[in-house]
Amino acid sequence: MTREEFEANVAAYGAQLHRWPEQRHQAALTVAGEPWAQQMLAEAAGLDLLLSGPGQVDPARVGRAIGGVTGRIAARPAWRITWQQWLAPVTGFITAGVLGVVVGVAITPQPQPELVAVGQLFAAAMSYSDSALLQGLGG
Numbered sequence: 001m002t003r004e005e006f007e008a009n010v011a012a013y014g015a016q017l018h019r020w021p022e023q024r025h026q027a028a029l030t031v032a033g034e035p036w037a038q039q040m041l042a043e044a045a046g047l048d049l050l051l052s053g054p055g056q057v058d059p060a061r062v063g064r065a066i067g068g069v070t071g072r073i074a075a076r077p078a079w080r081i082t083w084q085q086w087l088a089p090v091t092g093f094i095t096a097g098v099l100g101v102v103v104g105v106a107i108t109p110q111p112q113p114e115l116v117a118v119g120q121l122f123a124a125a126m127s128y129s130d131s132a133l134l135q136g137l138g139g
Contacts (some may be wrong), residue, residue, distance in 0.1 A: 001027040006037055015044035 001009075001024070009028060014019045017028050031037050 001031050001117060005038060006031050010040050014048045015041045017049065048133045 006028065009020060009024055011116065013024075017025055020028055032041065
């Protein structure tokens with residue numbers, strides 16, 4: 001087994017030679033006595049230790065951690081939760097209202113003078129006829 005092959009196998013299978021595939025295990029045992037191979041195995045052993053994760057976790061410690069977190073969550077003031085819950089919808093409604101007013105003002109056409117005059121004439125005619133009619137009936 002060459003140095004590059006040994007290095008690739010250490011990267012793939014770790015420092016514990018008994019975990020290697022059987023056909024590579026025998027070749028690795030012959031090379032494992034070399035100083036460079038010992039150094040590679042030592043570095044890989046440190047990585048294996050980190051990747052193996054924590055050994056045993058005390059169940060009491062887990063219970064204390066969970067209890068502490070739930071206690072902090074329960075101790076939060078209720079108004080904070082309520083404030084955060086209504087902030088997003090209210091902000092959305094206000095934004096929609098402001099945008100509606102802006103768009104409405106932007107697309108509203110300017111009054112045309114001849115239409116304004118017709119409207120005023122119609123309003124005057126209606127108010128005159130109503131008042132004359134009412135005077136004739138009441139009088």
